[in-house]
Amino acid sequence: xxxxxxxxxxxxxxxxxxxxxxxxxxxxxxxxxxxxxxxxxxxxxxxxxxxxxxxxxxxxxxxxxxxxxxxxxxxxxxxxxxxxxxxxxxxxxxxxxxxxxxxxxxxxxxxxxxxxxxxxxxxxxxxxxxxxxxxxxxxxxxxxxxxxxxxxxxxxxxxxxxxxxxxxxxxxxxxxxxxxxxxxxxxxxxxxxxxxxxxxxxxxxxxxxx
Numbered sequence: 592x593x594x595x596x597x598x599x600x601x602x603x604x605x606x607x608x609x610x611x612x613x614x615x616x617x618x619x620x621x622x623x624x625x626x627x628x629x630x631x632x633x634x635x636x637x638x639x640x641x642x643x644x645x646x647x648x649x650x651x652x653x654x655x656x657x658x659x660x661x662x663x664x665x666x667x668x669x670x671x672x673x674x675x676x677x678x679x680x681x682x683x684x685x686x687x688x689x690x691x692x693x694x695x696x697x698x699x700x701x702x703x704x705x706x707x708x709x710x711x712x713x714x715x716x717x718x719x720x721x722x723x724x725x726x727x728x729x730x731x732x733x734x735x736x737x738x739x740x741x742x743x744x745x746x747x748x749x750x751x752x753x754x755x756x757x758x759x760x761x762x763x764x765x766x767x768x769x770x771x772x773x774x775x776x777x778x779x780x781x782x783x784x785x786x787x788x789x790x791x792x793x794x795x796x797x798x799x800x801x
Contacts, residue, residue: 596799597621598661598721599628601636601650604683606752607665607781614776614785615663619799628658638680643668643718644733646680651722655729664720667781669754671742672712674702679716682754692753696746700757703744711742715758717780719788723797732791736783751775 598615600608600622612622625631636653640646643666651664668682678685678699686698703711718735739761746756748768755767760778767775776782792798 595661595723595797597623598663599623599625599631599654599658601625601654601662601664604752607667610752610776610781611663611665611785613772614782615789618789622663623660625654628654628660630657634658638666640666640680643680643716644720644735647718647720647733648722648731651720651731652729655722655724659724661724662722664722665717665781667715667717669699669758670714670716672714673706673710696754696756699742699754700744700746703742703757708741711744712739713742713758714739715754715780717784719781719784721788721792730797732788732795732797734784734787734791736780736787738778738780738783 596619598620600611602608603625608622608624615622625634631654634654634657636649638646638649640649646666647664649664650666651662654662668679670676670679683695686695715738716735719733721732723730723732740759743757743759743766746768747766748756750770751768758767759765760767767779
């Protein structure tokens with residue numbers, strides 16, 4: 592069995608995988624891209640959960656079952672207050688399967704443009720699920736975090752990925768795509784969820800084993 596210092600990111604989103612590797616590296620975890628894991632290239636799953644946590648678990652369980660390695664599932668979404676939480680679980684797929692990030696960004700901007708600025712409130716959500724192999728069966732550790740903010744109709748910044756160019760966190764003046772990696776990691780929904788998960792692993796004696 593591979594050592595507990597390694598886990599596979601259950602995602603083919605390069606921006607998300609890179610961000611998770613960065614967030615977990617300091618705690619001793621070496622996160623592998625899905626296609627680097629044995630059998631990872633052919634692996635797929637159906638995200639039919641009704642919550643972010645359920646979808647994160649679906650991904651983590653699928654990767655653990657296929658590779659035998661610890662697996663980190665991430666399900667994230669953007670919830671718009673004016674649209675009753677839409678697109679939520681469909682954030683990456685609301686325009687259909689296979690639609691690129693830039694199309695999704697521009698499509699969302701078109702929906703925002705008719706709204707006055709005070710109605711462009713939104714929340715980023717991230718749920719993480721780490722599935723760990725073990726002699727008594729898989730062990731699962733979960734965490735979830737939310738980041739409130741407002742949305743722009745003019746993208747700003749060249750960093751980050753996804754909807755980062757139009758999301759301004761509450762209390763900030765810059766869009767997430769304008770922030771340094773370190774500042775984004777300190778406040779982001781994914782950064783908060785990662786720190787929660789790592790703290791739970793530490794409390795439960797599941798920190799990486801050298």
